[in-house]
Amino acid sequence: MSSRSTSSSESILSRRMQTMSSSAIRDLLRHSKIPGMISLAGGIPAPDLIDTEGLEAATFRAVESARNTTYQYGLTEGEMFLREEIASRMVAQGISAEPDHILVTSGSQQALDIVARAFLDEGDSVLVEEPTYLAALQVFDMAGAQTLVFQGDQYGIDFTRLESLVANNRIKLMYLVPNFSNPTGTTLPLPERTKLVEFAIRHDIMIVEDDPYGDLRYDGEHVASLFEIAEQSFNSKNRVIYISSFSKTVAPGLRLGWCIPPESYFHSLCRAKQSMDLHSSTLSQYIAGYYLKSGRLDGRLQLLKKAYKCRRDALIKAISEHLPDALELNVPDGGMFLWGRFANGLDASLVLQQALSHHVMFVPGKYFYCEIPDLSSVRLSFSTITPSLADEAVKRLAIAIQRTEQRETQE
Amino acid sequence: MSSRSTSSSESILSRRMQTMSSSAIRDLLRHSKIPGMISLAGGIPAPDLIDTEGLEAATFRAVESARNTTYQYGLTEGEMFLREEIASRMVAQGISAEPDHILVTSGSQQALDIVARAFLDEGDSVLVEEPTYLAALQVFDMAGAQTLVFQGDQYGIDFTRLESLVANNRIKLMYLVPNFSNPTGTTLPLPERTKLVEFAIRHDIMIVEDDPYGDLRYDGEHVASLFEIAEQSFNSKNRVIYISSFSKTVAPGLRLGWCIPPESYFHSLCRAKQSMDLHSSTLSQYIAGYYLKSGRLDGRLQLLKKAYKCRRDALIKAISEHLPDALELNVPDGGMFLWGRFANGLDASLVLQQALSHHVMFVPGKYFYCEIPDLSSVRLSFSTITPSLADEAVKRLAIAIQRTEQRETQE
The missing domain is CATH 3.90.1150.10 (Aspartate Aminotransferase, domain 1)
Incomplete structure (x- = not known):
């Protein structure tokens, strides 16, 4: 047998x-x-x-001051303590986010997976840059979605191609890494970001803005996020899901990222996360929270x-x-x-x-x-x-x- | 707009x-x-x-002795250090598991989700006890699977019903919590476990044995796991995926569980997990590892x-x-x-x-x-x-x- x-x-x-x-x-x-x-x-x-020294201090603080909660179950959406810290950093970057509408995730990888599960049915299409982040392609593939490529590198975006893709496919999401992208390192200029947001609004496509590297700029000036552009230039709060992570700036081993979806989708994304891992490590969340609070970042x-x-x-x-x-x-x-x-x-x-x-x-x-x-x-x-x-x-x-x-x- | x-x-x-x-x-x-x-x-x-005292000691040890790895990316399958500790506990319980074939997960909830994603296509069927663990039902639902119920409570299992369900559906998985189940608290007796394993082998159904409460027995004698029965009584190493968790015995806030699939599926399950969160919190894994090593459990x-x-x-x-x-x-x-x-x-x-x-x-x-x-x-x-x-x-x-x-x- x-x-x-x-x-x-x-x-x-x-x-x-x-x-x-x-x-x-x-x-x-x-x-x-x-x-x-x-x-x-x-x-x-x-x-x-x-910053092992700062992280150790944050770890000790998390253990000592949150004895009754650190090792216990937590909320699916994340510890409010951490979400408040994230929100204030986001606001400083031009991204208006209420702590209530920030979803803490187990790395930005999980944020992508949550988004894919909440939005994609088998046969749906996702617009992606070519080349793009491999693990995002895997997530869309696992969701049974089709990926359609548009060029988003140094040669600029081919909007004619984008329009024709939209005409011939049922596209739900557009995924991109606008800052110092993986793999090409390219940053999407402001005029093209604006055109992309306008395009997404016109065609009712949700933009997934994956921004793990945004804090690591060595030259040039900060470019407004697509999230901010949608809100400021188009008065739209329903067009962009912003995703970021502590993996490149604080510590990947904590496995913490976050996701700022339009408010109307927040609870759906929470439900998806709940079925995936109930919530992210409580201890990791307290450590990240105390680390941010320490002002060392x-x-x-x-x-x-x-x-x-x-x-x-x-x-x-x-x-x-x-x-x-x-x-x-x-x-x-x-x-x-x-x-x-x-x-x-x-x-x-x-x-x-x-x-x-x-x-x-x-x-x-x-x-x-x-x-x-x-x-x-x-x-x-x-x-x-x-x-x-x-x-x-x-x-x-x-x-x-x-x-x-x-x-x-x-x- | x-x-x-x-x-x-x-x-x-x-x-x-x-x-x-x-x-x-x-x-x-x-x-x-x-x-x-x-x-x-x-x-x-x-x-x-x-055991906050023991966990604090383990946390400090994790931070101090694994300075270069604790906060860094880790392997998708989990830290070998922890997997070895889990393996030796499993072997003591009659579950022969090599550390190499234990997959560390972000709680047993994620283990269920990984299994659902790796095995279930839309329209597949899963046999579940009635009543059963609600969050497992959510996972199967998210995977697009149909759940078919069989009675597994104090009234015993209706094998006639099981046979007729198999005859009329494409069933891939059978999910059960054999020890002190959630919600009924029932434990499946040895003869019925043996019959279930025999049934699963005969119909080529994979058993998902979810065992978060197994360590918490207050009366009566330990009953062999379905994993052990399959191996010992039927010489089958390919029939049961064993899942358990540290959430009920060590600390839920670490978000750590594990999954022991048949060897031939191990890499597929790893790939699924990789696209879901890359790996579980490195720090949590070191803490759990040192906690187990401390002998306090x-x-x-x-x-x-x-x-x-x-x-x-x-x-x-x-x-x-x-x-x-x-x-x-x-x-x-x-x-x-x-x-x-x-x-x-x-x-x-x-x-x-x-x-x-x-x-x-x-x-x-x-x-x-x-x-x-x-x-x-x-x-x-x-x-x-x-x-x-x-x-x-x-x-x-x-x-x-x-x-x-x-x-x-x-x-």
């Missing part, structure tokens, strides 16, 4: 689960544990820049911005020295990623193979595409690459490129 | 979200905050019995069992004194719930209305039914009712019943 069960076991998975492949990036990241490996592949905050952000800008510039400098012609770069104003293309159509996956054997790694850009991948594209994360490491990382990359070119020529 | 958006806003929710009602119990629990209210409605561990379980048994018995005694004929009780061997029926078909919802105005509350049993609710049934949680409170709680309940009967007679 046991063997019969084994042989039929694959078939009882849901259809979407059967076709869902393992995340290639996740598989790739296992290599980052190899001793001596320099990884430009991750998207993690630098471990050396996490703004100072930490200054430090993070200075350090990451330095790392970005060091990596760019090393690339311009060691790879002057081999890699075209898109220089971001913030966030964690350089995006580039190998010259002469060199296949990034082949370069990666060589790179791994020379103890350097990155993510081939093709994984971030839904439709037609650019096989030469690469994502290089600079967040964990100290300036002293940048030179060595790029030298190894240069060797890997050279070896790949030699192989290509030989074949 | 704003008003147009508002008017159309409801329609863009997914179909399942539009029909999903708010949890009646959740709404009811808001009353428990009213000063002076005695609540028999919750399903929470007693706040006074949570077994002592705490002894204390919990003694205290809860006492609370159960005091509530039963108070009921037999003040409500000798008004409430038939099902006495559980463990867990947190008494299940009963008001005599003479008295409607529990009407009693609740009276009860609330006399500052006592409980959950009408009808909420736990999928098909034909027993309107006279009630769930009484004894976990937070100290013996000194039991008398007062039941006296108030007696008045509420009396008032309801008077009203019924008047009408």
